[in-house]
Amino acid sequence: MMTSDAAKHLSEAVTFRTISHADYTLTDYGEYRAFLEFLEKTYKNVHRYTKRVMISEFSPVYHLEAKTKKYPPILLLGHYDVVPVEESTIKDWAVPPFSGEIREDYIYGRGTLDDKNQIISIMEAMEEILEEGYVGERDIYIAFGFDEEIGGMNGAKQIAAYFRERGITFDLVLDEGGAVVEGVVEGLETPVALVGVAEKGSSMIRVKAKGDGGHSSMPGRTSAITVLSEAVLRLSENPMKPRLTAPVTEMLRGMAPYMGRKGIFLKSIDRSFPYLSRVLSKSTTMNSLIRTTIAATMMNAGTAPNVMPQEASVTFSARILPGDTYENVIAHMMKVNRHLPLEYETLVKEEASAVSPHDSEAFRKLEKNIHKVFPETKVLPYLMAGGTDARKYEGLSENILRFSCIRMNNEDLDRIHSTDERIHMDNLRVMIEFYKVMIKG
Numbered sequence: 001m002m003t004s005d006a007a008k009h010l011s012e013a014v015t016f017r018t019i020s021h022a023d024y025t026l027t028d029y030g031e032y033r034a035f036l037e038f039l040e041k042t043y044k045n046v047h048r049y050t051k052r053v054m055i056s057e058f059s060p061v062y063h064l065e066a067k068t069k070k071y072p073p074i075l076l077l078g079h080y081d082v083v084p085v086e087e088s089t090i091k092d093w094a095v096p097p098f099s100g101e102i103r104e105d106y107i108y109g110r111g112t113l114d115d116k117n118q119i120i121s122i123m124e125a126m127e128e129i130l131e132e133g134y135v136g137e138r139d140i141y142i143a144f145g146f147d148e149e150i151g152g153m154n155g156a157k158q159i160a161a162y163f164r165e166r167g168i169t170f171d172l173v174l175d176e177g178g179a180v181v182e183g184v185v186e187g188l189e190t191p192v193a194l195v196g197v198a199e200k201g202s203s204m205i206r207v208k209a210k211g212d213g214g215h216s217s218m219p220g221r222t223s224a225i226t227v228l229s230e231a232v233l234r235l236s237e238n239p240m241k242p243r244l245t246a247p248v249t250e251m252l253r254g255m256a257p258y259m260g261r262k263g264i265f266l267k268s269i270d271r272s273f274p275y276l277s278r279v280l281s282k283s284t285t286m287n288s289l290i291r292t293t294i295a296a297t298m299m300n301a302g303t304a305p306n307v308m309p310q311e312a313s314v315t316f317s318a319r320i321l322p323g324d325t326y327e328n329v330i331a332h333m334m335k336v337n338r339h340l341p342l343e344y345e346t347l348v349k350e351e352a353s354a355v356s357p358h359d360s361e362a363f364r365k366l367e368k369n370i371h372k373v374f375p376e377t378k379v380l381p382y383l384m385a386g387g388t389d390a391r392k393y394e395g396l397s398e399n400i401l402r403f404s405c406i407r408m409n410n411e412d413l414d415r416i417h418s419t420d421e422r423i424h425m426d427n428l429r430v431m432i433e434f435y436k437v438m439i440k441g
């Protein structure tokens with residue numbers, strides 16, 4: 001296969017080490033500037049025919065004005081920051097992770113699946129459309145985050161504020177998210193396009209227990225460590241109740257016809273849920289879709305092997321289902337361990353996102369456009385367990401959808417944020433075609 005220009009562009013995009021760090025002072029903004037210059041140089045039409053503003057210096061927002069404004073504008077999102085490559089894993093890569101090498105029609109490198117593929121696809125689509133002469137009937141906005149991987153506070157959040165101040169709202173906001181997955185859901189015999197209509201909230205809570213301290217040669221019957229251990233154990237044995245949310249119900253129902261005998265129960269999930277929830281809870285993926293999860297992720301206690309600890313703490317990561325709140329989570333934690341002397345501290349409080357409707361005009365339109373590049377693929381709403389920039393745009397559109405128009409199997413999913421991240425040239429081409437129909441439609 002001949003290497004396409006788009007593939008070469010993505011390959012070059014990978015070579016800029018636009019790695020975001022939780023500590024912003026560690027970020028090498030020279031790489032960011034060079035990347036933005038590369039976009040300017042590569043996508044001449046886009047930079048000639050759209051109005052570009054820079055938010056927080058590094059987030060470009062492009063505005064393509066239509067001659068007639070029959071429909072409200074849409075907003076296409078992506079982010080060009082990437083996660084680092086762990087030093088010790090570089091040797092496991094087939095090619096150096098920032099070389100952008102193309103091998104057997106795959107473009108390799110950090111960001112080829114998350115999310116420079118999206119940036120390049122949107123830009124290629126725009127460039128091609130402008131070449132042909134855009135005659136759409138709505139304004140198109142494009143915005144790229146530069147700190148998505150570390151929370152999007154300076155990118156997406158400020159871009160959203162910019163739109164809010166100007167009273168600009170959208171028919172649709174489309175960000176990265178679900179994909180056309182194959183063989184990812186156990187028992188599902190057909191590829192499905194999963195469109196994220198909501199995200200779980202991600203909150204962090206630290207729980208502390210205090211002890212008397214003293215020498216370990218004369219320990220008490222309980223200590224800060226035993227109290228905290230009991231708390232952790234009780235919480236893992238007493239999870240929050242499983243519950244169906246609209247996107248998950250719709251997803252399971254939509255999958256039913258392709259699930260063989262299991263499908264019979266999924267079809268009437270409303271009624272079968274009290275029984276089925278026990279089976280679903282056994283799969284970590286399914287479990288995450290039907291309940292707020294509270295997982296102990298860090299534990300701290302003790303300073304020396306022969307000293308009783310005066311304090312022990314554990315950090316919980318709570319992933320909050322739409323409909324639940326941070327308050328519910330704390331209340332549940334306190335109830336389960338009401339007999340224990342514990343202190344609760346909020347580290348990060350983030351609620352679940354709003355849920356976009358899956359029966360809207362905008363959703364149907366997206367479905368139609370997906371069918372143009374993936375004919376006969378079942379399009380279903382779903383709930384994302386991870387976070388994206390999209391949630392920052394709440395209030396700017398009724399329809400905030402999360403979908404990457406790319407085919408993914410389990411192996412591809414494992415490469416995201418990991419070793420040998422890569423994308424096939426055909427996949428990249430499909431993404432570009434998809435954005436072309438999105439922009440034109």
Ligand SMILES: [Zn+2]
Binds near residue numbers: 114115
């Ligand atoms: Zn991403």
